[in-house]
Amino acid sequence: MALPCVAEQFFELSSEQAISDFFYAHPEDVLILGGGSNVVLPPVIQRPVVQVVNHTLECIARDLDHVVVKVGASVVWDELVAWAVENSYYGLENLSLIPGSVGAAPVQNIGAYGVELKDVLKSVRAFDRVQRVFVDLSNERCCFGYRDSIFKRECGRYVISEVVLRLARKAQFVLEYGELKTLSHEANLSLSKVRDTVIGVRSAKLPDPKVIPNTGSFFKNPVISRSTCEVLKQRFPSLVCYPAGEGSMKLAAGWLIENAGLKGYVQGNASVHDKQALVLTNQGGAQQQDIIRLASYVEDKIKDLYGIELEQEPILIRD
Numbered sequence: 001m002a003l004p005c006v007a008e009q010f011f012e013l014s015s016e017q018a019i020s021d022f023f024y025a026h027p028e029d030v031l032i033l034g035g036g037s038n039v040v041l042p043p044v045i046q047r048p049v050v051q052v053v054n055h056t057l058e059c060i061a062r063d064l065d066h067v068v069v070k071v072g073a074s075v076v077w078d079e080l081v082a083w084a085v086e087n088s089y090y091g092l093e094n095l096s097l098i099p100g101s102v103g104a105a106p107v108q109n110i111g112a113y114g115v116e117l118k119d120v121l122k123s124v125r126a127f128d129r130v131q132r133v134f135v136d137l138s139n140e141r142c143c144f145g146y147r148d149s150i151f152k153r154e155c156g157r158y159v160i161s162e163v164v165l166r167l168a169r170k171a172q173f174v175l176e177y178g179e180l181k182t183l184s185h186e187a188n189l190s191l192s193k194v195r196d197t198v199i200g201v202r203s204a205k206l207p208d209p210k211v212i213p214n215t216g217s218f219f220k221n222p223v224i225s226r227s228t229c230e231v232l233k234q235r236f237p238s239l240v241c242y243p244a245g246e247g248s249m250k251l252a253a254g255w256l257i258e259n260a261g262l263k264g265y266v267q268g269n270a271s272v273h274d275k276q277a278l279v280l281t282n283q284g285g286a287q288q289q290d291i292i293r294l295a296s297y298v299e300d301k302i303k304d305l306y307g308i309e310l311e312q313e314p315i316l317i318r319d
């Protein structure tokens with residue numbers, strides 16, 4: 001978001017020993033930061049800010065069908081995806097170009113184009129600040145949901161140092177979503193073709209955060225009951241919605257915002273992006289307060305028009 005922010009104390013922790021020593025010495029509230037792409041930061045952070053430095057990237061097991069890969073928290077997510085594609089490991093290609101670090105990926109169970117991290121994640125190694133030991137959490141124990149996990153629900157408890165993934169060695173693509181559908185009839189489809197397509201679509205749709213500061217989708221797609229959805233559909237026949245498990249429907253939050261007339265809405269130094277209504281942007285010089293104010297304005301409008309409460313996706317950091 002490129003919001004101005006000063007951390008009064010900043011620490012890089014580059015070994016398990018350093019992590020446990022640090023958290024024994026600092027039982028107080030601490031902010032764990034990855035690449036900073038999914039946080040809305042305040043002007044000053046007084047509590048310690050910590051970054052885990054772990055560049056591990058190694059195959060720890062393989063058989064005919066799969067490879068098991070251990071990846072350090074500070075590896076850049078998209079560099080991992082590029083590496084997997086180069087080595088012909090399947091499973092991450094739909095998650096191309098998602099900004100941020102590997103350590104943050106389990107926090108909101110990153111997802112795109114029908115694939116979520118949970119589909120390939122075997123376990124997460126983290127320092128548990130409650131038990132004060134390193135733990136290896138299996139996929140089940142991470143309690144993954146849509147943009148959700150135990151790491152988000154018990155925010156600040158786990159300091160993720162490594163992630164273990166199980167990737168396929170034989171071609172298996174997920175091409176049911178959006179523009180990827182067009183690839184499903186292609187003979188000899190390659191991993192790099194899927195990655196390039198995802199990168200092309202994302203670059204065309206989402207503003208580059210280095211050019212127009214943003215956190216990606218600012219709101220989650222709301223999940224509502226099928227009956228509520230049917231009532232809404234009568235009022236808004238072009239409502240965009242998808243089945244989301246038994247009796248539930250997922251609404252496209254971007255459509256709700258655009259249909260409310262808020263696409264391109266500018267409020268001070270912050271705005272709803274003029275091409276992608278799900279994205280809030282810093283127009284230059286915005287502070288955390290400006291983003292909070294704009295987000296509340298959008299939420300109120302959506303509640304008034306559709307009776308639906310939007311939930312924010314990025315993490316609002318208070319100090």
Ligand SMILES: Cc1cc2nc3c(=O)[nH]c(=O)nc-3n(C[C@H](O)[C@H](O)[C@H](O)COP(=O)(O)OP(=O)(O)OC[C@H]3O[C@@H](n4cnc5c(N)ncnc54)[C@H](O)[C@@H]3O)c2cc1C
Pocket residue numbers: 031032033034035036037038039052073098099100101102103104105107108109110111112151158159160161206207208209214215216217315
């Ligand atoms: C343009 C754009 C597009 C995006 N597209 C998508 C998308 O398609 N799908 C999607 O799911 N997300 C998307 N995002 C959101 C973002 O990329 C992900 O949430 C990403 O995982 C954040 O990584 P980060 O390293 O920047 O985390 P940060 O923003 O630094 O941190 C995010 C959260 O994770 C916690 N955290 C970070 N590192 C650790 C650690 N080592 N241990 C414990 N907790 C930690 C932080 O405390 C914070 O709560 C997008 C963001 C942008 C800007």
